[in-house]
Amino acid sequence: MKRSRLLMIFSVVLTLALLATPAFAADPNPGSGSADVTVMNADTNTGGAASTVLAQYYSQAGTLSNTRQQNVAPLGSYQFRAADSGLPDNWVGAMVLSASTELAAVATIQWTGGSAGDGVEADSYSGFASGSSRMNVPFAVYAPNAQYTVFSVQNTESATTANITMKYYNRAGNLDATITDTIPPNGQKMYDLHIPGAKIPVWGNIPYFQSNGNWTGALVIETASSDQKVAAVANNFWPRYSVAFNASSRGARKLFVPSVEHRYSNPNTDNGWLGFSVTIVQNLGTSNTSVTLKYINKDTQNIDLTLGPITLGPGVAVGCNTRSGGAGCTAAGTYNTLGALWAGSVIVESTSQDVAAISYSIRPRDNEAGAYTGADSSNAGNNTFLSEVYQIGGGGSARTLWSLMRLQNVSSNTATVQVRFINRDGTIVNSATQNITIAGEKSFNFNLREDNPINLGGNWSGAVHISSNQPLAVVVENLWGLSKLAAYNGYSR
Structure with missing residues (x-):
């Protein structure tokens, strides 16, 4: 059974009842969550034999908790449901999928009983074909009573401990915290930015937090050597929404963001917004770069708006919000040119350094949100x-x-x-x-x-x-x- 680039790695919870307990009563609470993983056999030879997909569930300590397998026909798919996993309640860990053919897979977390207006939320993220010695998280935040990020890092190697360094860069361009940790082989750790701990920055000691009442920025996660590889996924929680997205192992000078919106029936009320998007771009280089964002109408195919150039320092990110503009990006009124029912895509271009991007869309009227990672030509x-x-x-x-x-x-x-x-x-x-x-x-x-x-x-x-x-x-x-x-x-x- 092949276990090279066909290895699919899931780096967040696969739990039957994960309860996220807030450090402060007013912080968002997603409730209880469980993750189902759907795998697709990417063999395009429809006359070929089915592939046996092996699913291995590893605890946070890296021990094998359970194994399942399923035959999947070429181009066929199968859902490994959390309810059928044989794992106990409150189990947290990671999953490794391997097969004799190439695989595509996605995990979907269903949250219930949380603080969202309707009590339910859902998040999805894609599997990783391999780990990397560097992962980039363009968006991380702790804003008391408003939102916070939980990111998870999985050691994708079965015999080597991962020694990781996590660098926190704020939106003003400063490196605010550098934290080290170790993750055992096949193991996984979660870093909840709203729960104080030895491996979480002390927000009250950081000038950016003191001045703004919140911390917003980006992370760079690096291992001590190239033979130590990890994968990372982030969740972000608001009182009424949640999203998940894959961290990026690399960047590019040109990124593609397929789904962006600017839709409202009344722009002056929260419930009047049908959907807005936030595109976040992180500089992965060692010197400044300038970025531009082009907003392309899905119907007319015209470039309706170009933002920038925006200067980003090393490791620094900027967020461009089609509803409110965004500090360092543009004023809210700039997006009026898109109109009330705009949907389309974005192209991000950087002049001198590789960048990574994520984008999330929020639909306030319906208490919905979703996120994904910007793509470059090499992962298209x-x-x-x-x-x-x-x-x-x-x-x-x-x-x-x-x-x-x-x-x-x-x-x-x-x-x-x-x-x-x-x-x-x-x-x-x-x-x-x-x-x-x-x-x-x-x-x-x-x-x-x-x-x-x-x-x-x-x-x-x-x-x-x-x-x-x-x-x-x-x-x-x-x-x-x-x-x-x-x-x-x-x-x-």
């Missing part, structure tokens, strides 16, 4: 695999669970694209195959809430295979009615 691809896609319930307002797929062409040439919907057993829903074209550096959206042009029968869950003659970056947003939203990056090669 001609074949993209989406392991968790839905169209359930009647069409339109009667739909109870559906997927939005955001496809962005990362090349300058027009892409000819085929989108195939795949049943869990690997059979192709031929009537739903879609053939489209996407202009260079533009985007295209599929919304499975509607039956036209795609009707999958009203009770469909499965996977999607996208093939293209030009590399694409793809993001999926899964919506449970108007109550939960979870987003993840597609796996491309």
Whole structure:
């Protein structure tokens, strides 16, 4: 059984009942969470044999807690449910998936009983094909009573202890804390920024926190040597929302952000906002760089707004919020040019240093939020695999669970694209195959809430295979009615 780049690593909780207990009563509480992991066999030879997928659950100490396996047909998919894992309540750890074929996978955490307006939230993040000696987290925060980040780091090596250094850079450009820790082989640690501890910065001692009443910035996580490799995922919690996103092992001078919105019925009230997005860009270099952000309309394909240049120091991040602007980015009114029902994509360009990016969207009216990681041309691809896609319930307002797929062409040439919907057993829903074209550096959206042009029968869950003659970056947003939203990056090669 292969265990090289086919190794899929999940670096946050896979729990049956994880209770996040706030350090202060007014801090957000997501409630109890459990994570299901959906895996897709990325073998495009549909006449080939099924692959045996081995799922191994490791505790935070790195001990093997349980093992499961499942045969998955080429292009087929299977969900390893937390309820079927055989793990006890309150188990926290990580999962390793391996197989004889290449895999794509996504974990989805369902939260219940929390402080959200409707008591429920959902988050998703993608598996890692391998670990890295450096992980970059463009967004981390502790704001008392308002929001905080929990990030998890997994040692992806089975025989080597990972000695890690975590550097906290604030939005003003200063390095505020440097903290070291060790993670045992196959082990995992969680760092909850709202619970005081030996491995958490003492916020009250940091001038940025003293001046602002919160700490907002970015992290760089590095191992002591190249043979020590880790993976990292972050969760962010607000009173009414939560998101998860993958940390980046590398950056690029040009990044693609497929899903951004600026939608409202009344911009002056919270419930009047249907959706806004925050794109956060982190400088991964050792000297200053200038970045620009181009906002591209999904319907007209026009560049409706260009922001920048914005100067970023080493390790420093900036957040550009389509609702409020953002310190160091722009004033809120700048985004008025996008109009009231704008959706599209963003291209981030850096002049002299590699950058990483994440983007999250918040829909205040519906208590929903989702996040994902910006892609560069090296992690886009001609074949993209989406392991968790839905169209359930009647069409339109009667739909109870559906997927939005955001496809962005990362090349300058027009892409000819085929989108195939795949049943869990690997059979192709031929009537739903879609053939489209996407202009260079533009985007295209599929919304499975509607039956036209795609009707999958009203009770469909499965996977999607996208093939293209030009590399694409793809993001999926899964919506449970108007109550939960979870987003993840597609796996491309």
